[in-house]
Structure formats: C-alpha cells, structure tokens
Amino acid sequence: MKKKPIIGITSSIMDIEIKGEINPAVHTNHQYVKSVTEIGGIPIVIPVSNEDMAKEYVNLCDGIIFTSGEDVDPSRYNQDPSDELQKINFARDETELPLVKYAVDKKIPIMGTCRGLAIINVALGGTMKQHLESEHHQEAYRKLPTHEINIEEDSQLFHLFGEKKAMVNSKHHQAVDQLADSLTVAATSEDNVIEAVEAKKKNQFILGLQFHPEELFAVDTKMLNLLMRFREACEKKG
Known part of the structure; x- marks a missing residue:
C-alpha cells in the first residue's frame, strides 16, 4: 500500500470570542482539509509562525x-x-513567503488558490495589481462556477482539463501584474485577467489558481482530476 502524502495547508489567525474573551485562533477553510482527505492525502494545517518554522514545515x-x-x-x-x-497579515506573509521559496528549492509540489496564487507569484519575484479597475470578482456562492476561462493549450492545466475552456468560481479583487520569471500563464479570463499560472519547468509541480477547486471537486470532474494530479505529485515526492 502506498504511503499517503502529507499535505500542508496554510492558515491565518482569526479572533474568536469565548465566554466574553477574545482569543486568536488558527483558521483555514475546512473545505481544504476535506478535499485533501477525499483525494487520499493527510491534511496538516500549518499555523502562522516564522521563517525558521517554515523550513521545518x-x-x-x-x-x-x-x-x-x-x-x-x-x-x-x-x-x-x-x-x-x-486587510493584510504581516505575520502570515513572514511565514508563507519563505515557505514558497523553501518548497520550490526542495521541489515540493505546491498549489495556491486566490491569495495562494499571489503569495507564490510574489515569493518568486512577481508583483500584483492591488485592485482591479473592473469588477472582476463574483458575489455569488463560491460553490458555483460563474465565469469562463481560456486555457493555454501547451499548459499542464490543459492536459488535466482536456479542454481549452472551463467554468470556474473566482472571487478576488486583485490579480497578477508582473509574472515571476519562473512561472508561465496557464489560463486567462475573457477580460485577460490571469486565472492560472504554473512552473515553466515541467518537472516541477507549481500551480497557482484564482479559482477554488476545493469547493467544486465533488461536482466537477475536471477539478477532481486537478486535485488528484496534485496528490500524485506529492506521492512521488514522498
């Protein structure tokens, strides 16, 4: 039996009230945990910490x-x-920026959604558009795909989806501006906003997405295939 891959899931800090007291809590959307479990991985939530701990993660x-x-x-x-x-989170950036760099150096497969795409791009030397002029984010329920993307035919994403177009569930007010040199565009929206990026080197699994496959995998085979391919890459690393 194959060893299940251990897949880290980054988190933030959310203040919650317990018996009248405000307490900082580790926070991540449970759908990430659920999706990793469903595809056969072992989810580990990575708390906000520091660069030294990033190496350990x-x-x-x-x-x-x-x-x-x-x-x-x-x-x-x-x-x-x-x-x-x-809203920004200085401490989260302090953890995740080196986490990206150490993972890439060790060729650990990484995938990012929404902010995750941004942190990957910035960590590798890219920049962001701090706010989109047009309203490019959806207000609808995130479990519903609401707009179409165009997928580059020479991309790994195209091989995963098997189609040049797909419906996705983006919800964001920022977007990639200058793309990091080690990344390439995998998909764009109809108004040319970058919706997916991946590693230029085909032997390294790096995938940044403006959309959320963890919310759609149960009803969309393409999103499930994407997550399964990520798990397979993690198995090879493990």
Missing part, C-alpha cells in the same frame, strides 16, 4: 496548499499601498 510535508485570505503586503513587491488595498 517543508521538511515535514510532501506537498503544500497555499490558501485564500488577506492581501499580500505590497511592500513585499516594492509598492506603496493603494487606497483599495484590503
């Missing part, structure tokens, strides 16, 4: 999912904050 995990959440601090890509910048 990479040594522990066979793959890492960078989850959605706060905006990446624009100072991380040498920009001043715009008026439209939303």
